[in-house]
Amino acid sequence: MVLWLIPLLPLIGAILPALLIRSGRDVCAGATGFVSLAALALLLSQAPAVFAGEVVSVSLPWVPQIQLSFSFMLDGLGFFFAAMILIIGLLVIVYARFYLDRADPMGRFYAYLLLFQGAMLGVVLSNNVILLLVFWELTSLTSFLLIGFWRHRADARQGARMALIVTGGGGLALIGGLLLLGNIAGSYEISEILARGDIIKASPFYLPALVLILIGAFTKSAQFPFHFWLPHAMAAPTPVSAYLHSATMVKAGIFLLARLWPALAGTEAWFLIVAPVGLATMVIGAWIANFRDDLKSLLAFSTVSHLGLVTMLLGLGTKMAAVAAVFHILNHATFKAALFLSAGIVDHEAGTRDVRRLGGLASLMPITATLAMLATASMAGVPFFNGFLSKEMMLEEAAHTTYAGMAWLFPVLATLGALLSVGYSARFAIRTFLGPVRHDYPHHPHDPPVGMWLPVALLIVPVLAIGLFPGAVAGGLVALTAGAVIGGPLPDYYLALWHGLTPALIMSAVAFAGGAMLFLTQERMDALRRRFPRPEAKALFEAGSSAVVLAARRATAWSHDGSLAFYFRVILAVLVATGVYAMATASHEAGTRAMIPVTLPALIAWLALVVACLATVMRHRDRLLALILTSVVGLIVALGFVQFSAPDLALTQVSVDVVTTILMLLALNLLPKTSPNEFSLPARWRDGAIAGVGGLGIGLLAYAVMTRDGASIADYFLAQSKPGGGGTNVVNVILVDFRGYDTFAEIIVLGIAAVAIFALLDPRLPAGALKRVRMLMPQEESGDVHPPMLVVAARALLPLALAVGVFIFLRGHNQPGGGFIAGLVVAIALMLQYVASGYRWVADRKRIDSQAMIGAGVGIAGLTGIAAWAFGKPFLTSTFGYFTLPVVGTFELASALLFDLGVFLTVVGVMVLSLAQLSRVGQSVDPLPTPEQPMDLPLDAAPLHPQPREA
Amino acid sequence: MEMLVASAIGLMTATGLFLILQGRSFPVIVGLTFLSYAVNAFLFAMGRLTINLPPIITPDAAYTDPLPQALVLTAIVISFGMTALIVVLGLRGFLETGSDRTDLSLAEAAKEPAAAPDSDPAGTPAGEATRA
Known part of the structure; x- marks a missing residue:
C-alpha cells in the first residue's frame, strides 16, 4: 500500500509549491522538501523488508484489457535508484532555494521538479512495462519543462526541444520494444518477464525487441550516437543539470538496461551491440570533454563518458561487470552531482563558468574549492576516492574482454577512456581553482551561503567514505542492488582498496601518466583537433x-x-x-420483387422533380430561384410519402419544408442574392461527373434494394404497438415509446442547435457586420409592409391552427400526427404572425419565452422518463390506462403522451426561436421606424405616428 | 414505380453533390438540403414501397414497415435543426467577413507559412525577451 504513495506523493505534492509560493520562497522550498522527505521516509520504512531480501509489490488493475495495471515493486535495484532520486533530490531542492534568482518563478520550478521526481520514481518502481512507459514519457515531458525553464532564452528552448525530440523519439521505439517483449513473455508484469529470460532469448522477436529497447535506453542515457542532446540540455538551471543530467534522468536508460538485464543480457547480440556502444561513448565523450571551456559543458560530456562506461559494463554481460556497473552508478551519482553543484556555485559567484576566464579561486572560495577538488579527484579515479574503486573494477573487466577476436581492443580503449578522463578532470580542477588569483572576474567571488555548499559537502561524505572503506560503507547496498540486477547468486568478489598489482592497476598508472601529458599539451592538441572537420x-x-x-x-x-x-x-x-x-x-442479378405499376400522377410528379432538379443545377446562381425549386422538390418528396403509405412522414415533410423555406428566405434577405460564376467549364464538368456518378450509384443501390425482398425486424413493433405501447400509430409509438431514448436525445440536440443559433445571432453584432446588414437590406420596400389581408388572415387562422395542432397532438398516438407534427403546425401558425405583423408586434405580445419552452420540453420529456423509476421500471418505460369522463366517454391515456408533450414544446420552441432570431437581425438595424402597432387595423382610427421605439 | 423512386433519389443526390462542390455557402446549404431529401427518401425506400398500407393498426393486419418511417421522421426534424444552424453560421460568417466563400482567401493562404513561429533553423527570435 505504501509503495503506491512513493511515486504518487511527489506527483500530487507538485501542487503545493505552485500554491505556496504566495507565502514566500522559504515556505515554498520547505513544502517541496517536505514532500520529498515524506516520500523518502515511506521508502525507508520499506528498507528492512528489502534488505531482508523481500520483493515488496502491490497491484491494482487499471485497464485490464491491455494488461495495464498500477503495479509497483520494490526490490534492491528499485530501492537503490529510488533512494538516489530522493536523496539527491532533497539536496538539489535545498541548493535551488539559494541558487534561483528572486526574479525566477520558484513555485513553477519546484512544481516541475516534483513532477519530475514522481515520474522518475514511477519509472524505477513500476512492475508493469506499460505503466513504466507512461512514467518514462512523463520524465521526457517534465524534463522538457525543466530544461526550458528559462523560457526567455533561445538556447534553453532549443535545448529543451532537442531533448524532447531525441528522448521522445527513443520513447516511441521503446514502446514498440517493450510491447514486443511483453508479447514474447506472455505478460506485461516485469517480475514475470524477468523470470522468462530463456523464452525471450530464444524467440525470433528477441532481436527486434532488443534493438527497439536499446534505442529507447540509449537516447535517454545519451549514448553514442545520440549523445549530442545532453550538452545542449545544459542550458537548464544548474540544479536541474545536477539532478536530471547527472543523477537521475540520464540514468533511466541505464536503469532499464539493468532492470531487464536478466531477460535480455548474456546473448551474443547484447554483447556485440551494447558493449561497443558504451565503449565508444566513453571514449568520445571523454575526448570532447577535454576541449570544452564551459564548466557545465565539460561536465556534461564527462557524464556522457561515464554513462558509456556503465553501459559498457552492463553490455559485457558478466555478473562481475554488472556488480561493477552498479557500484559505478552509485559513485558517479555522488561525485558528479557534487561537481555540477560546484560548477553552479562558481557560475553564481564569479559570474562565468568559462575556464579561460577563471583560475585561482582556491584562495577566494576555499570551501567550494576544497569540495570541488575532492569530487574531481574521484572523477579522475585517484586512489582513496570512490571513483577509483569502480574504475579499477571496470579496467579489470575490460582487460579480460575479447571483442570479435581482438583481445587488445577493449583494454586499450578502456585505458584511453580513463586517460582522457584524467585529462579533463585535471583541467576542470586546475584551471578553475589553482593558479594565480585574477582580478577580472565578472563578479568578485567568495564562498556562497551555507545552504549552497552544504549539499555539496554532504555528497562528498560518501565519496570519501566509500573510497576509504568500500566494503563497510557500500558493500551491503551494492550486493543488494547487484543481486537484483543479476537475478541470481552474486559472483565471488569483495570491495577493497588494494587488490595487489593487477593489470587494472597498471592500466590506471598508464592513464594517469597519459592524462597528465594530455593536460599539459591541451592547447596544442586542440589546435591539432581543429584542423580536422568535426560534425x-x-x-x-x-x-x-x-x-x-x-x-x-x-x-x-x-x-x-x-x-x-x-x-x-x-x-x-x-x-x-x-x-x-x-x-x-x-455480381449483378435483377431483383425478383414484383414492381408497382406506374400511374400517371406519379409520372407527372416525377417529371416535375426531374425538371426542378435539373433547373437547380443549371440556374443555382440565382439564389431565390434555387430556393423555390428546392421547396418544389421537398413538396414532391412529401407527395411520395403520401403515395407510399407514410402519412406521418408526409405531414412532417410538408411542415418542415415550410419552416425551412421561411428560414432560408430570411437568411437570403441578408446575403448576396446571386452566386458568382467562379469555376471554369472543365471544372464544372468535372464536378458534374463526380456528382453524376455518385447519384447514379445511390440510385442503382436504391433500385437494387427495392426490387428485392428482405426480412424486417418490424414485426415485433407491429405486434407490440397496441398491447405494449397503447397506440395504433406504430410510427408514433416507436418514437415515443420503443425508441424513446433516441427521441429524447434528438430533442436535446435540437435544443442545443437552437441555443447555438441564438448565440450566433446575438443582436449586438459588431459594427462592421451591422453596416453590412444595412447595405444588404432591400432598398425598395413594398408599399405595404404588412398587408391588411395577410394580417387579418393570419390572426384569424391562429386559433384555428392552434386547435388543429392540439387535435393532431392528441390523436397522434393512434392516428397520423404526434408531437413533432403538432409542434411544427403550431410553430408555423406563430411564425405567420411574425411574417404578417412584424417582429416587434409579436415580440411585444409573446408571453412565453422560446428558450423556456425548449427547456420545459426537454425537462418534461426527461421527467416522464425518470417517473418510470418510481415504479421500479427502467428509464422511459411507458404505461397507459383507460379513463372515463362524463360527456367525453371512455378514452385512453398513455404516459407516452406526456413525453410527446415534451417533444411538442421543444419543437415549437426551437422553430420559433430560430426564425425569430433571424428576423431580429434585420429588425435591429431596420432604418425604417416601425409603427407601434403596425397592423392593428385602424378600427380606432388612431393616426400612425412614428413614435420613438423602445429599446 | 420503383424505377421512378430510384431515379429520383439518384437525381436528388447528384444535384446535392454538385451543389456542395460550389465555392459559396448558400449553394452548399441548398445542396445539403437536397442531400437530406435524398438520404431520407433512400432510408425510406429501404422499407420497400407499398401502397395504401399505412402502419396504423387496423383489423386488416397488413402494414408497411414502420421502422424506416420512424427513423426518417426524426431525420427530417433533425436535418431542419442542422440546416438552421449552418444557415445561421454561414450568415454570421458573411456578416463578420463580408464574404460567403467556403475557402480561405488566397491572400490568407499565402500569409500562413510565413506567420508560423520557430521557422528559422537557428531558432533565434528577433525580439528576445530579457530575463524578467
Whole structure:
C-alpha cells in the first residue's frame, strides 16, 4: 500500500509549491522538501523488508484489457535508484532555494521538479512495462519543462526541444520494444518477464525487441550516437543539470538496461551491440570533454563518458561487470552531482563558468574549492576516492574482454577512456581553482551561503567514505542492488582498496601518466583537433528538423488548402471510386420483387422533380430561384410519402419544408442574392461527373434494394404497438415509446442547435457586420409592409391552427400526427404572425419565452422518463390506462403522451426561436421606424405616428 | 414505380453533390438540403414501397414497415435543426467577413507559412525577451 504513495506523493505534492509560493520562497522550498522527505521516509520504512531480501509489490488493475495495471515493486535495484532520486533530490531542492534568482518563478520550478521526481520514481518502481512507459514519457515531458525553464532564452528552448525530440523519439521505439517483449513473455508484469529470460532469448522477436529497447535506453542515457542532446540540455538551471543530467534522468536508460538485464543480457547480440556502444561513448565523450571551456559543458560530456562506461559494463554481460556497473552508478551519482553543484556555485559567484576566464579561486572560495577538488579527484579515479574503486573494477573487466577476436581492443580503449578522463578532470580542477588569483572576474567571488555548499559537502561524505572503506560503507547496498540486477547468486568478489598489482592497476598508472601529458599539451592538441572537420551535431539536428518541418508544412499546405469544395471533392472522389470498384467486382442479378405499376400522377410528379432538379443545377446562381425549386422538390418528396403509405412522414415533410423555406428566405434577405460564376467549364464538368456518378450509384443501390425482398425486424413493433405501447400509430409509438431514448436525445440536440443559433445571432453584432446588414437590406420596400389581408388572415387562422395542432397532438398516438407534427403546425401558425405583423408586434405580445419552452420540453420529456423509476421500471418505460369522463366517454391515456408533450414544446420552441432570431437581425438595424402597432387595423382610427421605439 | 423512386433519389443526390462542390455557402446549404431529401427518401425506400398500407393498426393486419418511417421522421426534424444552424453560421460568417466563400482567401493562404513561429533553423527570435 505504501509503495503506491512513493511515486504518487511527489506527483500530487507538485501542487503545493505552485500554491505556496504566495507565502514566500522559504515556505515554498520547505513544502517541496517536505514532500520529498515524506516520500523518502515511506521508502525507508520499506528498507528492512528489502534488505531482508523481500520483493515488496502491490497491484491494482487499471485497464485490464491491455494488461495495464498500477503495479509497483520494490526490490534492491528499485530501492537503490529510488533512494538516489530522493536523496539527491532533497539536496538539489535545498541548493535551488539559494541558487534561483528572486526574479525566477520558484513555485513553477519546484512544481516541475516534483513532477519530475514522481515520474522518475514511477519509472524505477513500476512492475508493469506499460505503466513504466507512461512514467518514462512523463520524465521526457517534465524534463522538457525543466530544461526550458528559462523560457526567455533561445538556447534553453532549443535545448529543451532537442531533448524532447531525441528522448521522445527513443520513447516511441521503446514502446514498440517493450510491447514486443511483453508479447514474447506472455505478460506485461516485469517480475514475470524477468523470470522468462530463456523464452525471450530464444524467440525470433528477441532481436527486434532488443534493438527497439536499446534505442529507447540509449537516447535517454545519451549514448553514442545520440549523445549530442545532453550538452545542449545544459542550458537548464544548474540544479536541474545536477539532478536530471547527472543523477537521475540520464540514468533511466541505464536503469532499464539493468532492470531487464536478466531477460535480455548474456546473448551474443547484447554483447556485440551494447558493449561497443558504451565503449565508444566513453571514449568520445571523454575526448570532447577535454576541449570544452564551459564548466557545465565539460561536465556534461564527462557524464556522457561515464554513462558509456556503465553501459559498457552492463553490455559485457558478466555478473562481475554488472556488480561493477552498479557500484559505478552509485559513485558517479555522488561525485558528479557534487561537481555540477560546484560548477553552479562558481557560475553564481564569479559570474562565468568559462575556464579561460577563471583560475585561482582556491584562495577566494576555499570551501567550494576544497569540495570541488575532492569530487574531481574521484572523477579522475585517484586512489582513496570512490571513483577509483569502480574504475579499477571496470579496467579489470575490460582487460579480460575479447571483442570479435581482438583481445587488445577493449583494454586499450578502456585505458584511453580513463586517460582522457584524467585529462579533463585535471583541467576542470586546475584551471578553475589553482593558479594565480585574477582580478577580472565578472563578479568578485567568495564562498556562497551555507545552504549552497552544504549539499555539496554532504555528497562528498560518501565519496570519501566509500573510497576509504568500500566494503563497510557500500558493500551491503551494492550486493543488494547487484543481486537484483543479476537475478541470481552474486559472483565471488569483495570491495577493497588494494587488490595487489593487477593489470587494472597498471592500466590506471598508464592513464594517469597519459592524462597528465594530455593536460599539459591541451592547447596544442586542440589546435591539432581543429584542423580536422568535426560534425556539428546541433547544426545537423536543426537542419534535419527544419527539413521535416518544411516537408510537413508543404504537405499540409497542399492537402489543407482551406477550400471546403476541395475537401468535399477529394472525399467524394474516393467514395465514388470505392463504390464503382465495389459495383464492378460484385455480381449483378435483377431483383425478383414484383414492381408497382406506374400511374400517371406519379409520372407527372416525377417529371416535375426531374425538371426542378435539373433547373437547380443549371440556374443555382440565382439564389431565390434555387430556393423555390428546392421547396418544389421537398413538396414532391412529401407527395411520395403520401403515395407510399407514410402519412406521418408526409405531414412532417410538408411542415418542415415550410419552416425551412421561411428560414432560408430570411437568411437570403441578408446575403448576396446571386452566386458568382467562379469555376471554369472543365471544372464544372468535372464536378458534374463526380456528382453524376455518385447519384447514379445511390440510385442503382436504391433500385437494387427495392426490387428485392428482405426480412424486417418490424414485426415485433407491429405486434407490440397496441398491447405494449397503447397506440395504433406504430410510427408514433416507436418514437415515443420503443425508441424513446433516441427521441429524447434528438430533442436535446435540437435544443442545443437552437441555443447555438441564438448565440450566433446575438443582436449586438459588431459594427462592421451591422453596416453590412444595412447595405444588404432591400432598398425598395413594398408599399405595404404588412398587408391588411395577410394580417387579418393570419390572426384569424391562429386559433384555428392552434386547435388543429392540439387535435393532431392528441390523436397522434393512434392516428397520423404526434408531437413533432403538432409542434411544427403550431410553430408555423406563430411564425405567420411574425411574417404578417412584424417582429416587434409579436415580440411585444409573446408571453412565453422560446428558450423556456425548449427547456420545459426537454425537462418534461426527461421527467416522464425518470417517473418510470418510481415504479421500479427502467428509464422511459411507458404505461397507459383507460379513463372515463362524463360527456367525453371512455378514452385512453398513455404516459407516452406526456413525453410527446415534451417533444411538442421543444419543437415549437426551437422553430420559433430560430426564425425569430433571424428576423431580429434585420429588425435591429431596420432604418425604417416601425409603427407601434403596425397592423392593428385602424378600427380606432388612431393616426400612425412614428413614435420613438423602445429599446 | 420503383424505377421512378430510384431515379429520383439518384437525381436528388447528384444535384446535392454538385451543389456542395460550389465555392459559396448558400449553394452548399441548398445542396445539403437536397442531400437530406435524398438520404431520407433512400432510408425510406429501404422499407420497400407499398401502397395504401399505412402502419396504423387496423383489423386488416397488413402494414408497411414502420421502422424506416420512424427513423426518417426524426431525420427530417433533425436535418431542419442542422440546416438552421449552418444557415445561421454561414450568415454570421458573411456578416463578420463580408464574404460567403467556403475557402480561405488566397491572400490568407499565402500569409500562413510565413506567420508560423520557430521557422528559422537557428531558432533565434528577433525580439528576445530579457530575463524578467
